[in-house]
Ligand SMILES: Nc1ncnc2c1ncn2[C@@H]1O[C@H](COP(=O)(O)OP(=O)(O)OP(=O)(O)O)[C@@H](O)[C@H]1O
């Protein structure tokens with residue numbers, strides 16, 4: 001309370017509402033969405049298709065403005081895109097004419113004018129990614145380190161069309177991490193990958209995040225993925241999009257999670273409870289009932 005309020009959360013969504021007016025039609029995409037994300041936390045957002053997940057993420061990224069409410073990062077209002085927030089999309093969004101390494105270090109070129117620091121001490125080993133700089137030589141070292149961590153060294157000079165989907169998404173994640181964003185926003189980043197590649201990506205991302213200690217907001221359709229990766233899962237319900245429930249995942253810490261965990265009774269119980277909430281709030285049940293009625297009638301006719 002009062003002037004010296006302590007800000008503990010990295011991200012705060014405060015009573016966010018979004019209305020789209022397009023072609024005489026109004027869509028209430030979000031209403032009164034509020035939640036906090038603590039520094040270093042991994043929060044997943046799940047919910048039925050069309051319930052406003054991407055819209056919410058785009059507002060937090062500053063790519064879309066909210067109709068009501070506000071987004072705070074470290075207690076400061078978000079007014080547009082900034083380097084403190086990086087976004088990874090489902091469709092890789094790489095530059096097709098650049099090599100893997102050039103895609104990763106692309107933002108270095110944008111940063112040069114902003115920072116006068118260059119030509120740092122030569123020959124200094126980088127102990128961890130979190131300890132290296134971004135602009136100038138530090139940035140170049142960090143790009144190479146991320147390339148290595150993501151297992152992309154062998155394809156550093158390849159172009160995106162020569163890569164598999166999993167590799168392309170690893171490039172996109174490396175590029176997003178390069179500038180050390182405070183917040184990593186991911187919109188179904190593994191949605192286009194097959195099940196096996198997804199599993200590899202899950203373990204990779206948990207490992208990288210344990211090293212990097214970023215704050216993550218991660219949108220997915222896949223409840224198993226959400227439970228495996230996240231500290232908390234937010235269920236967004238449609239009509240208009242609002243927070244239905246927030247689940248704390250009390251599984252072992254990220255680095256101790258292995259694929260076997262997905263078969264444990266505790267994991268399956270949380271997954272099933274969350275799926276139950278999505279089904280209950282999505283209108284899917286009434287869609288299915290309508291379909292059943294329709295099929296029954298067709299059979300009579
Ligand atoms: N630019 C836009 N103009 C008009 N309506 C929009 C726009 N963007 C999104 N919407 C509408 O807002 C609602 C939420 O869309 P959004 O893409 O955020 O849902 P989503 O939860 O990400 O869906 P999915 O799971 O299918 O990706 C939908 O009804 C959609 O049609």
Ligand SMILES: [Mg+2]
Pocket residue numbers: 053054055
């Ligand atoms: Mg979406």
